[in-house]
Amino acid sequence: MKKVVLSALVAAAVGVSAFKAASSGPAHAASAAEVRASDMKRYKVVPEESKVTWVGRKVTGEHNGNIKLASGVILHEKAGLRGGTFVMDMTSITCNDLQGNSNKKLVDHLKADDFFSVASHPTASFAITNLAPRQNAKAGTANYIVTGNLTIKGISNEVTFPAYVGVKKDVATAKATLKFDRTKWDIKYRSGNFFENLGDKAIQDDVELQIELVAKLEEVAKAKKTKDTKDKTARL
Numbered sequence: 001m002k003k004v005v006l007s008a009l010v011a012a013a014v015g016v017s018a019f020k021a022a023s024s025g026p027a028h029a030a031s032a033a034e035v036r037a038s039d040m041k042r043y044k045v046v047p048e049e050s051k052v053t054w055v056g057r058k059v060t061g062e063h064n065g066n067i068k069l070a071s072g073v074i075l076h077e078k079a080g081l082r083g084g085t086f087v088m089d090m091t092s093i094t095c096n097d098l099q100g101n102s103n104k105k106l107v108d109h110l111k112a113d114d115f116f117s118v119a120s121h122p123t124a125s126f127a128i129t130n131l132a133p134r135q136n137a138k139a140g141t142a143n144y145i146v147t148g149n150l151t152i153k154g155i156s157n158e159v160t161f162p163a164y165v166g167v168k169k170d171v172a173t174a175k176a177t178l179k180f181d182r183t184k185w186d187i188k189y190r191s192g193n194f195f196e197n198l199g200d201k202a203i204q205d206d207v208e209l210q211i212e213l214v215a216k217l218e219e220v221a222k223a224k225k226t227k228d229t230k231d232k233t234a235r236l
Contacts, residue, residue, distance in 0.1 A: 039077045039078050040075055040076070040077045040082060041075070041076050041077065041217060041218075042073060042074075042075055042217075042218045043073065043074040043075075043076060043167070043171075043172040043215035043216060043217055043218065044071075044072070044073060044215055044216060044218050045069060045071060045072030045073065045074065045086055045213050045214070045215045046214050046215065046216055047068060047069040047070065047071070047072075049214040050069045050072070050212060050213045050214050050215075051066065051069075051210075051211075051212040052066060052067045052068070052069060052088060052209055052210070052211055052212075053065070053066055053067075053209070053210040054066070054067060054093070054207060054208065054209055054210075055207070055208040055209075055210070056203065056204070056207055056208075057203075057204045057206070058190075058201075058202065058203045058204060059199070059200045059201070059202050059203075060200050062097075063095055063097055063098070063106065064095070064096050064097055065093060065094040065095040065096045065097075065107075066092075066093070066094050066096065067088045067089065067090065067092055067093050067094075067124075067209075068088070068089045068092035069086060069087070069088060069089070069213070070087040070088060070089040070123060071086070071087045072084070072085060072086030072087060072213060072215065073085055073086075073215070074165070074172045074174060074213065074215045076165070076167055076172055080131075080133060080144075080165075081131055081144055081165045082131070083128050083131075084127075084128045084174075085125065085126065085127040085128065086125065086126055086211075086213065087123050087124070087125045088123060088124045088125065089122070089123060090111070090116050090118045090121065090122055090123055090124050091111070091118050091122050093107060093110050093111065093116070093118070094107060095107050095110075114187075114189040115187055115189060116152065116153060116187070117153050120153075121152070121153045121154055124150075124151060124152045124153075125150075125151045126148050126149070126150050126151070126159075126178075127148050127149050127151075128146055128147070128148040129147055129148050129149060129158070130146075130147040130148070131144055131145070131146060131147070132144065132145040132147075134162070140164065141164060142162035142163055142164050142176070143163075143164055143165065143166075144162070144163050144164075144165055145160060145161075145162055145163075146160065146161055146162070146163045146176065147159070147160045150178070150180055150185075152185040152187075153185055153186060153187070155184070155185045155186060157180070157184045157185065159178060159179075159180050161176055161177065161178045161179065162176065163175065163176035163211075164176070170216060170217040171214065171215070171216055171217070172213075172214075172215040172216075172217075173212075173213065173214055173215070174211065174212070174213040174215070175211065175212050175213075176210075176211045177208060177209070177210050177211070178208070178209040178211060179206050179207070179208050179209075180206070180207055180209070181205045181206060181207075182205055182206070182207050183205050189203065190202055190203040191203065191205050192205075193205060
């Protein structure tokens with residue numbers, strides 16, 4: 001089975017120091033001067049309002065669950081998306097389709113070395129390295145082809161997937177379904193490509209991550225946090 005999730009996740013927990021911008025020509029790393037000269041805005045992911053759902057499939061069915069976001073950033077300007085990153089808390093992985101002891105057994109196994117080695121690798125991350133706008137995308141549908149580095153168990157590999165990113169009233173939202181071959185991240189448990197005669201015990205290599213991010217303009221988020229702190233103090 002899978003994740004996730006979500007390294008996507010390796011740039012930084014709260015920012016991106018360098019990223020490749022979408023352009024009509026070859027992608028290039030944006031310099032600090034380019035960033036300052038642009039109308040770049042930084043949107044901070046709100047973990048409580050964001051969601052990552054994993055889906056792992058096997059011969060006899062599938063399992064699914066959630067992984068909490070630890071942090072993330074979306075970089076956006078008038079011309080569109082410019083970069084981003086997010087970090088997943090792998091210690092929070094859950095299973096939604098099993099109950100009782102069966103649920104605990106699966107979650108404990110997912111956290112073990114057969115899968116995500118959570119004790120030694122408590123986070124996974126994704127960081128955008130290249131963007132390609134999708135021309136004539138219908139409203140609400142994927143408007144970018146995103147390429148980036150997914151880091152799981154300290155191993156980074158490139159993945160590419162379609163994604164929707166939009167900004168409205170100081171809030172950026174992103175939705176995407178990311179699929180990755182878990183064996184490239186050294187998760188080979190019951191893989192038919194590495195073990196023979198598994199029969200109906202085989203687990204598919206592809207893991208699916210359904211990502212929904214909500215991010216708020218950093219200045220607005222800071223102002224709200226300050227106000228909430230003042231209100232809390234006033235009630236004391």
